[in-house]
Amino acid sequence: MLNKVILIGRLTRDPEPRYTTSGVAVTKFNMAVDRPFANKQGEREVDFIDIVTWQKLAEACANHLVKGQLVAVEGRMQIQSYEDKQGIKRKAVDVIAETVKFLSKPKNKDSADSYTGEINFSGDDSEVPF
Template identity: 35%
Template structure:
């Protein structure tokens, strides 16, 4: 049987790492652009949950941020559980075997620098952030 997946995309938000029975587990969502355009002549993306473990999870947490371009090789895994309302919930995710960083250190630092400039706000309220719409995202 073959269960092998290769994806390239951008991280939607920072990885969430937690400890679980002597393992570190990290999960994040990867936005993967589809290869064809929709009726509006725009590319759409699929948002795929990725799970990483131990050193890989720690490395992703340390060296990536929202928008980082990475490659993921792994396998599809499905599971289910019963929620608080007693309903069965099904989940599909990619369990990574290998992560590849697809940005150079310079590209990563430049993107972070550009993001900080975009979020710079002259308002004196430190909790004031600009509104970001889906069309503003690079993926």
């Protein structure tokens, strides 16, 4: 079986870093990704995709990514089922990133202190709580 996702898009907001109760870094951000075709009106539609990063990758994303920045993400899809406050069953779809490549420099930071490059998650995921 294979669960592999590769996306290129722009961040729709600044990343949201936090730490789990056991001290593991986790950062979430949302990407706008163009669909590869136009609709009937000739316009390209966009999908908004939630990305989750863990550990060192999470820290790097939190420290160096900003809204509007172009990134490439490679990872896997994760679907979680839950019930909302009204008791309605819902599903949440996230991409758990293993690699994030920064394809552009942030527009609102000095290029001298911004990171551009690729960061791979290659650590032990025994600490990742999922």
